[in-house]
Every structure is written in C-alpha cells, then in structure tokens.
Amino acid sequence: MQIHTTIAAMQKASAATRRSGQTLGFVPTMGAIHQGHLSLVRAARAQCDVVAASIFVNPLQFAPTEDLDRYPRPFEQDVALLRSEGVEHLFAPTPQEMYPAGATTFVEVAGLSERLDGASRPGHFRGVATVVSKLFHIVQPTAAFFGQKDAAQLAVLRALVRDQNFPIRIIGCPIVREPDGLAMSSRNRFLSPSERAAALTLSRALHDVAVLPNATPDRLRTFLIEAIRQAPSLRLDYAEIVDPETLLPAQDLNRPTLVAIAAWSGATRLIDNAILAPVTNVAAEEPELCHHV
Template identity: 60%
Template structure:
C-alpha cells in the first residue's frame, strides 16, 4: 500500500494506473475512519481495479467556531484499517500542500450550496466542492464513492460534476448504522455515554416519519410535526433543521407525492449530527 503525501507523486502514480487502463476508484475521507468509510472502500474494491483513499481534514469546510482543531485525527489507525481492506494508495497531504500560500481559487455551486447544511454552515459546501474538485484533479478517478448520510453534500457534488463536466462517476452507498440505529459518524466519538443515548432521537424521528408515510401521510408539514414530537422526547437535543425536500435540488416540497428526502440535523451537547431518509 502506497502512502503518498505530495500532489506531484500522487498525480504521477495515478497517471500510471490510468495509463495501464486500470479502473481507479477514490474514497475521499477526513480520516477517523469507521465502518461507514470501510463500506465505501469495499464498494470501491468490488467496482475498481485500484482503490485510492484520501485522508485530509479540510479546513475550508469548517466555520470559524466549528471543530477543525479538535476533529479526530487517527492516521496510524486509519492506515492499518485501510491496509487490511486491501487499499492500494493513500493520499494524505498537509494543509500547506493542498492550499499553498496565495491560493485564492474556490469552487462554488450556487443555489444548492445554500440549502440544508449550507444554510446552517455558511461556506461549508464551498469548502467541500473546492477540496473534492482538487482531489478529482489530483487523483483523476474513474469513480468516487460517498455515503448517503451526507445527502445534501451528494446533491451539491453531483451538480458540480455535471456543471464542470468532471469525468468521474459518483457512487452513493447506503447509510451504515450501529445496531441501535445511530448513523455512523466520526463525530460520534465526541459524545458522552448520556449524549450517545440522546443521539438516537435522530433515527427514531426518521423512523416515525417512515411509519407515517407507510400509513398514507403525504403532507410535508405534518411529517415535520411528527418529527418535532419525537425530538421533544429529548429536550436537551437542539434541532438545527428538519426538512422535507426534493432529493435532486434540496428545495422544500409541500408533499411527498413525487418522493422526497427527509433530513434532520441537531446538536447533542456541542456535537452536531445529521441523518436522513429517502421516501
């Protein structure tokens, strides 16, 4: 398994792979890997000849009062996990390597970048699209693998790929959950034992939405109210947003007759968690 730290050596290695007409898959991560990430690696392994994983905590997608400084960094453990999974190449640049002095170019997908997490975290998706665009240019993957938990991110990235004619196919894998339903996230390690129990309210609320839909409910406002009732069971959990939106545009929809994405975000203690279901 190659562990590469510079853009130049990564571009060279990936150009050789493509020159050999081998299918190259990329799993972009910020490290602190869990089973959700590993499910993406396995999907890439099944679809591609060569699997590359990036490990980079991207500062441009964090706001000034967010957790960039304390975001978990477990590089040695991550490398051991990826080697066991048969990953071929790890790209692990420094911040200075990815954003050299004087760098001032960003990629912004207007419209969708201001919705859901983009509304709660101004500038977040500009950072995401910029770093993912850079990774696509550096690695040049044929396929890139992402998790459904980051549903809004996927919509933004799909539009970026379409608008910029990026020669990469985005593959989205299902949310991976703990046995009790909590969506896997690197930020789960911030939670105390009590907060870990409280965090289950996100999945419980989405389950109630799914039950209501199964019984025939189609009104977005009523589904949102159903969600709020469940959240009220955990008064210490602070709702960031509850949204019923078009899964392709993230625009609010009045009902789910044509399908919808139901997405929630909430603060459990100081930890912001997200979850969603497609109905």
C-alpha cells in the same frame, strides 16, 4: 498500500494507473475511519480495478467557530484499517500542501450550497466543492464514492460533477448504522453516554416518520420537530422534507423524498436522513446496492 503525501506523487501514481487501462475508485475522507467509510472502500473495490482513498481534514469547510482543531485524527489507526481493506493508494497531504500561501480559487455550487447544512454552515459547501474538485484533479478517478448520510453534500457534488463535466461517476452508498440505529459518524466518539442515548432520537424519528399515516411533507416535518423537542438534551438544527437532487422543499410525497435532520447533542452536531419512496409504495428501505448518478 502506498501513502502519498505530495500532490505530485499522487498525480504520478494516478496517471500510471489510468495509463495502464485500469479503472480507479476513489474514497475521499477526513479520516477517523469507521465502518461507513469502509463500506465505501468495499463498494469501490467491487466496482473498480484499483482503489485510492484520501485523508484530509479540509480547513476550508470549517467555519472559524467550528470543530476543526478537535476533529479526530487517529492517523495510524486509519492507515491500518485502509490497509486491511487492500486499498492501493492513500493520499494524505498537509494543509500547506493543499492550500499553499496565495491560493485563491474557489468552486461554488450556487443555490444548493445554501440549503440544509449549507444554511446552517455558511461557506461549508464552497469548501467542500473546492477541495473535492482539487482531489478529483489530483486522484483522477473513474468513480468516486460518498456516503448517503451526507445527503446535502452528495447533492452538491452530483451538481458539481454534472455542471463542471468531470469525467467521473459519483456513487452514493447507503448509510451504515450501529446495531441500535445510530448513523455512523467520526463525531460519534465525542458523545457522552447520555448524549449518545439522546442521539438515538434522530434515527428513531426517521424510522417512525417513514410509517406515519396520512403523510404530507408538513406532517412529516412537524413530527420530526416534535420528536426532537421531546428529547430535551437535543437542540434541533433543521428538519427538512426536500427533493434529494435540488434540496428544495417537497410539495408532495409522490416521488422519492429526502427526509433530513440535523441536531446538536451537547457540543456535537449530528445529521441523519432517509429517502422515502412515493406513498403509493411501501416505505422505502435504503437500497442495498450503491447507485450511480
């Protein structure tokens, strides 16, 4: 695995890959690699000739009050994990390399960026869209792989690629869970045993809500809010029943619907979600294959 710490070196390697006629699959990460990230690497491996990953904790997507400084950075472990998956290129720049003094360009997906996590974290998705746009220009992939766990991020990035005509396929991949159902997250390592136990409420509520009788968007939402309320150590951020593309509130359940939840367990903010199939079918399992948009 080649590790590139400069933009110029990564661009050179990407250009050589593309010139050779090979397809390039890209997995952008903030490091603290877990099985969710590795599932993206494997999807990229299955669909592309060459795989590139990036590790960059993007300061632009953290508010001053958020956990930028304590975000985990186990770089050597991450490198070993990516190497064991046969990743050919790792782009791991410093913040100074990505945002030199004087950089002032922002990319914003208006509307979508103010919904779900964007409502709780003003400016977050502007930071995400700006850095992903930069990474796309640096890595120049054929396809980029993102986890469905960050459902709002996925919607924002699909809109970015569509509106800005990036010649790149965005591929969303299923949530990977611990055996007890907790969605994998780099932030799970912050949870104390009791916080982790409480955190299971999210995945359990999403499991239960999918089989609720006489379901309507309002009933689903009320159910989720009540489920979080019954775990007194959790603090709800949002529970939303929305269209997975627009992130606007669902009017009914006659099409695939995103059921998304965010809550604080102690000082750690957790998110989880499920896509519900129309009520005329059985409740949807997550798709087994990554799907394109």
